[in-house]
Amino acid sequence: MADEIPWERLFDEAIGVARRAHVPYSRFPVGAAVLYADGSVVSGCNVENATYGLTVCAERNALAAGVAQGRSQPVAVAVVANTETPVPPCGMCRQVMAEFAGPNLPVRSRTPKGDVARYTLGELLPHAFTKDFL
Numbered sequence: 572m573a574d575e576i577p578w579e580r581l582f583d584e585a586i587g588v589a590r591r592a593h594v595p596y597s598r599f600p601v602g603a604a605v606l607y608a609d610g611s612v613v614s615g616c617n618v619e620n621a622t623y624g625l626t627v628c629a630e631r632n633a634l635a636a637g638v639a640q641g642r643s644q645p646v647a648v649a650v651v652a653n654t655e656t657p658v659p660p661c662g663m664c665r666q667v668m669a670e671f672a673g674p675n676l677p678v679r680s681r682t683p684k685g686d687v688a689r690y691t692l693g694e695l696l697p698h699a700f701t702k703d704f705l
Contacts, residue, residue, distance in 0.1 A: 581606055581649035582681050584614045585629075589651055592616035592629070601652045603629035603660075605637055608644035613637040630664035634671060645672050650680045657681055657688035659695060668692050669699035 581604040589602025596619050604614040615632030627635075630650060637645065648668065652658040657680035660668070668676060674693025681687045692699075 576606060576647045576677060578647075578649060578679060580604075581612060581647060581679075582651060584612050585649050585651040585681075586683075588614040588616045589629070589653075593618045595619060596621070596623070599652065601629040601650065601658070603633040603651075604649045605630075605633045605642075605645045606647040606649075607637060607642045608646050609642070611640075611642060613640060613642060628661060628664050630660050631667050634667055643671060645676060648676065648678045650678070652680070652682070654682055657686055659688065659690060662696075665692065665696040666699065669696055669701055674699070 584604035585602035589600045592600035594600050594617060601617045602614060604612050606612050613633050613636045615629050615636055617629045619626045630648060650660060659680055669692060672692060674691060676692040678690045678692060678695060679687055
């Protein structure tokens with residue numbers, strides 16, 4: 572499945588939305604793009620807040636926007652940050668991904684230079700807390 576994913580399209584979306592990130596405190600813009608089973612792509616950027624705890628990551632914003640649009644089956648996630656090495660999603664984002672996808676969800680992170688890190692959600696979050704525990 573990962574070979575069929577339009578990664579360049581996802582990274583282009585993530586790069587574009589990262590330019591709109593609201594990051595006046597960290598100056599660390601991040602963009603994410605989520606591909607859904609129906610072929611649609613929903614993107615999101617990080618939005619910081621003066622009370623740091625209310626900051627929302629790009630990945631969670633993209634997934635929340637997907638929910639708002641009626642999407643529920645992510646099949647891939649791409650993340651772009653302006654760093655020297657690819658940055659994986661944070662722990663909160665990993666847990667939110669686990670709400671909507673299983674451990675085989677492909678996740679890729681990329682730098683502006685084009686360096687890519689490849690993961691599955693299961694590698695990033697091997698012991699996810701899911702509805703199976705409720």
